[in-house]
Amino acid sequence: MSGLTIGQVAERTGAATSALRYWEDLGLISSVRTTGNQRRYERATIRRVSFIRAAQRVGLSLEEIGAALSTLPDARTPTATDWARLSRAWRGRLDEQIRRIEKLRDQLDSCIGCGCLSLRTCALNNPSDVLAEHGPGAVLLEP
Amino acid sequence: MSGLTIGQVAERTGAATSALRYWEDLGLISSVRTTGNQRRYERATIRRVSFIRAAQRVGLSLEEIGAALSTLPDARTPTATDWARLSRAWRGRLDEQIRRIEKLRDQLDSCIGCGCLSLRTCALNNPSDVLAEHGPGAVLLEP
DNA sequence: GTCAGAGTTCATGTGACGTTCAAGTAGCGG
DNA sequence: CCGCTACTTGAACGTCACATGAACTCTGAC
Known part of the structure; x- marks a missing residue:
């Protein structure tokens, strides 16, 4: 209940766990850790990961994707409108x-x-x- | 008169010298050496390099390009017809x-x-x- | 003979991960 | 509580097609 494991996020998005860890190193996604130092992801991360994969398919580098993601609001969970704004440029x-x-x-x-x-x-x-x-x-x- | 230097081939084809050395390591092109160990290329190499670059633009890997090049005749200098045959598949x-x-x-x-x-x-x-x-x-x- | 510029090998870096490893952890049945 | 399997960890190395830099040597014009 406290969050999704890396394997669950991988399964739901189609991204490899190695990719998820790599993207986290780059700061594209974030996680909290269990007492045993395992990653746990918020549900909103799935949408974020889906965006990253879609953006890659369009030909953007991870650096560009990170720049786009950094324009999302920090405080609240991004809305459908937020994601649509980013996608329009593709x-x-x-x-x-x-x-x-x-x-x-x-x-x-x-x-x-x-x-x-x-x-x-x-x-x-x-x-x-x-x-x-x-x-x-x-x-x-x-x- | 005894052949083209790596810099001349680079200038005429637009390929970087580092790329030419790399392709030679992979066996895609070949050279003879001077007494001072410098590379000298045949004139036909320019066409070969041009083919490699065009093939890359089409999306082929160097491995695939090497396979294609290996179907060229060993004995004689490839003709326009030889090159056209390879290009048609693109x-x-x-x-x-x-x-x-x-x-x-x-x-x-x-x-x-x-x-x-x-x-x-x-x-x-x-x-x-x-x-x-x-x-x-x-x-x-x-x- | 001098000197710039072009060449040489070798090592290391890049991007975007994938793979492999031993070791640690989670959650389950019994 | 024990054992089992599945999962996860960080670290390290591999991939592809080169780029870059260090340290050195060769070539050719003057």
Whole structure:
């Protein structure tokens, strides 16, 4: 009754226990300890963990996710509106990812058969116009 | 005249010298050494490196790229046709990546505002039908 | 012959965890 | 209270694809 074990949170969210411990080290989630030093999680942690996993799927780094989570209210348990506010920003991110890959695919179509991989004129080999910009959003195809 | 230095290959392909050394450790590319133990690359290496970088952009691991490269003829310098054969398989891969992200985006649209992240019915939170399958092709969004 | 710049090996760091280990803990039946 | 199984702990090491830095050597222009 005093909280969820790490195994229960893992089962309910689909996250590995090793990931949960790692995220706690990074400060993304928190727990209280039993007298025997085991972690116990609040029920609200499940929603928080679900958010983290969804955000990862969208392509955010844990650092970015932590920044987003830090904008949640400290005092009260976050509401559905709080979570929706954070999720809204992902839309553009996904659109951008799709745009990038589509461009790469189209370039590939125009390149197959020419074998021009090493030439200066090959768009697939020199996609500077597509992927050169750095910063947020480039995580997916520009490591 | 006796070959390209690692810096020249890096400049012409856009790959970092550290990456070129790493790929050589893995056997993806090869070099000959000068009397002073410096690497010298054949001109054909530029095309090979370009292929590696393009393949990475498509989402292949270095292991997969190595497998593809090993199907190239050992005896002669690969032709444009050889490279085109390897590139053709990427098309479906990119299509699949786009399909995945589009599905995720559509789910996000239907989820924003509901704040249902922790509920069993939320498609974004339970995308088992989209991303559950493992194996090749899942590299991008399923780490 | 001098000197900058490019090259060398080797060790260590990164991100986001996964795996493995011995040792400790929880909760159950008997 | 004993024993059993399942679970949890921290620490340490592995993964992938490199980046970075230290300390050194080679090359090529002058």
